[in-house]
Amino acid sequence: MPGPGFLHGIETYEYTLGPGPIQVLGAAVIGLVGSAPLFAVPGAIPLWDPSWLVQAAPGWSASTGAAVGNLLVDANGNTQKCTTAGTTGTSAPNWARTLNATTTDGTVTWTLIAIGSAAGQQCIDSNGNIQTATAITCPTWQASHAYTVGSLITDSNGNTQRVTAVAGTGTSAAAAPAWATAIGTTTTDNPGTNQVVWTLVAIGAAAITNTTAPTWATTLNSTTSDNIGATTGTVTWTLTAKGPIPNLQAPVLIAGANPNSLAPGQAGVFGPMIQGFTIPYALNQVFAQGAGQVIAVNVFNLVSHYTNINAATYAFPASGVQVINVGHMGLSIIKITNTAATTTYVEGADFTVDRVNGIVTALGGSLIVAGQSVKINCNYADPSKLADSDLVGTVTGGTYTGMQNWKLAYGLMGFFPKLLIAPAFGAAVATGQAVGSQDATVAAALSTLASSMRGMCFVDCAAGTTPATMLSNRGAAGQAFNTSDKRTVLCGPQQLFLDTGIVPNGISVNPVTGVAIQNIANTTHASPFSTWVAGVTSGNDASVGYWWSASNVGINGVLGSDVSIYSSFIDAASEKNVLNSQGIVTAFQAFGTGYRVWGNRSAGYPSYTTPDVFVAVRRVMDGIEQSVQLAMMQYLDQPINNALIASILASVNSFLRTLIGRGALIAGTASFNPAENPASQIANGQLVFDIDCMPPPPAERLTFNVTIDTTLLGQLTGAAQTASA
Template sequence: MPASFLHGVEVIEVPNGPVPVTVVKSAVIGLVGAAPTWAVTSPTVAASLNVPTLVSSSLGAAAFGPLVRGYSIPYALAAIQEQGAGQAIVVNVFDPTRHFTAIAATAFTFNAQGAINLGHMGVSSVVVTSNPAGTTYVAGTDYTLDAVNGLVRLVPSGSGGHISAGASVLIGFNYADPSKVADADVIGAVTGGVYTGMQAFQIAYGTLGFFPKILIAPGYSQDATVASALTTMATTVRAITLIDSPPSTSATAAITNRGVVGNGFATSSSRAILCYPQETFLDTGIVPTGVTLNASGIPLPAQFNANAVAPYSQWVAGAMAAKDLAQGYWWSPSNTEVDGMLGPDVQLYASILDPSSDVNNLNAAGIVTVFNAFGTGLRVWGNRSAAFPTSTTPDNFISVRRTMDVIEESLELAMLQFIDQPISNALIDAILASANAFIRSLIQRGALVAGAASFNPAENPSTQIAGGQLVFDIDVMPPPPAERITFEAFIDVTLLQQLGQTSPITVAAGATA
């Protein structure tokens, strides 16, 4: 009862009973890497550094720049979106103020169009002086700078410029260099309340309302330190992570790497999915080593337009997210066709009939690979996490582990409204009713074979309840994938007795046979 005095009658509305449990989002990819934000001409559109940003469309992906070779984020977003569905929480760690290569003062000559091509895109800290040195020219007065394309253009003397047409000058500058991004940048840190790198995924729930559930760092996860950090982060946010193999790795080497300490594949975490091999694709990205000028002086960036190799994880992540949305998180990612790839960067023998095939040997070692046979297209192939074969419990199946994650986090978040209520039988009943209604809905959808929530008095002694603690049991079983289908065929000679047992032809009365 309220503490205030009342000599009369009142009605107090008390919320009671079960509450709906909202299923957490599973088709959300956490992507960390490098983006050419220097190529985004509008600073208000460019994605911020080390800030988890939600990308749900090609328009959102544009904030991380175009496809530029050497930068992982635009390529990964393109691979994800090629699968047709899914969202990504993206963290860009590329900082042009730190990740650059400095070019000392070098002699350049203005061409007939009054331009100098520095030979690199994404330039900064440009200093133009006379040759020999002595006079430092002023940007905007003596020359203009196109930092995106790496062009210095002469301001004619008639417009106030002090550089003669066709003059030779000395130019020093920095150019954006994604190869300078280190593993430590991708892993990030928490310093003074500021989260950088993949650590920024921890604040995604506070800023966006959900955590990423599929973590990738294409181009970096093949490094053991990044792979280990991704696995740790996956545990923190209750996700799974995709770890890549290095390019041009043979199937034998990939399997051997499972036992090499210090290698990214040397893990038995049920939250790690080992992705092998890397994949070829048609790379239409911009080559950032300079542009060409047409007759009108308009810069034309060069496109690679050739086959290249990229980490498999970005395509697997997109396929997983799309399958989650189309069929459900309790479906295995295996046997899902992938768009945008041309094939593995090494030759693989794939067969569902031969246990000695490369793909079967890889799966037996807990490695997810790619399957390609006549008329199948390229498919994700493998049901098990890196926990297999060390662990034989059902949660080494990727779909089982992910289903348990969704159930556990959904129930935890739904319990917020019960926290700090007075403990009573009504409260216990409401919690049980909420959990069991949720579990029943999952059984109806096919996400669970069976399950129930219960309250065991033996697990809740009075001293524990006096401390404000309640313990509930949840018993559930997600459906394992049909990884192996066996037919037992028998040659039954007794079936030969059916020969000659057909009914004789009957001729109707009065008819002519």
């Protein structure tokens, strides 16, 4: 039975009246979609490889070098992953016991990735999921047993030995030999005419994957068995993480370069600048303009975007370091055989692969001999395989791909990207990403998202597009420039810059050490103008305010346009002025000015002549509208009365006064008109308010009326000026 109401005493009810603060939603965040070389990020997980020696995670050892991505089983039986490279301490650390917690060990940082010794080597399967080697089954040594070259066993020390040579029947002795304990060293078993030569290939148990990929399990924590046959062991893979892998098909927030930041930086997230990939280049260019934040979506996936090398013949050198330079970066699914394709060599036992740089190194004591010719089957990273549809993306069953990932940003980060770009790389290298905002399909998708997020999108022309072609494309069907969208900024022509990225097919090898040498392009070529304009716009927001136009602001890093173009701000017939008059933002350069963004108006001009075709005006209006929308959530569902109406008006008018004080508005007021709010509408829970405001338009043209006034000659008196005058 409910208790009695308050009968005898004093009670209080608290109400909040008056204005509530309204925060301006960040307008300077850039949205970027494109390609990134995740394979070159330290600790990147490789794709599954055929004939690959896979082993379980080893235990901890003192004073041992550890690379990012290395795994071990700690004293608690849990799996730790190296996330900061270095050298382990002289004694075991106190291991963290919580998932994702870190342990400092000498100069190494370990992160606990699995409770229990469940994690060994990892790979990305053909479905894009992460598989982890959770069990290794390998035969034990047998007495008086006939072995063949390539067979594996686990010796009495628990290490993996491989048959690398046999004589006669290749029969083991009646008693186990004294096993070698150093990687690459050999043990002769039953010396004589029927001997077996073993080579130590792994500390701990190991097995060899099949020559063709297994049918992968697709359910989390389910397993896949992977083997060639009984003599080479079995790898049990467990699906430990569903794809996509980190930083693929997800919105990732990247902060601008800050020397005081402890963040890993853009290269630690998306990899270094490698020619052909757009995201590292775009980040470099926009941050050079002072831009603060980028929400980047990488759509490049080694599983899908590659070129195959099919049984190409390569030769190891006759002497010296046994290294083959495949000639491409980002290798995957590597299979190496003899030229007759009768022997398949084992990765990790016969050779190692520098997947990032495309270098194959033969191991000493392996089945590969100096100077041998081999056939290599593999794939290499090729962002030219990206299509417009990869950039545009879809939303299917709650899965977001491509630029559709930007829709998730507010829920994850509290803000949307407002300056949207999808630059191409161009034809500077054969593997360059060719698709981008110069394609009408991508431009249309950018426009749609800009509208839904109240942002602006920046659309490019192709490399080598002349002013005349840009103008004709404004009216040509199927062209990205054929639009009157007020949220689209047309950018052209492309701009030249000094390319300091890595040449993907220019890797060389140190002939003494066999170590890959990454060669820098150090060349000049064209880049889409959109990245530069978006970067200047974002940097301008931070330095002076989003209500300032990006026009007439210097561009850092631009060397000039990729086509000849006549610049003048005093000649109406200049090509710059003509482009601006058709809603195209371009680059300006005159004597002593440096290169500058030039143009205030969106693609809505000249079809529309309202003030919001000025990019700065449109952005101010977007900021007001969205900021007010989001701030009004606190008033939703409150009882409608005069106090509520007054609080809303006070909040909005206070916000508008703040913008006026900053210079973002000339004037502005919010009001409640009873004529727009009939009783029937209010009874239905609906209120309508009016906001009247005017952002400052940019001073696009200054005109001086100059008059030659002969009456001024009457000021002549004929009197000579005195020295004191």
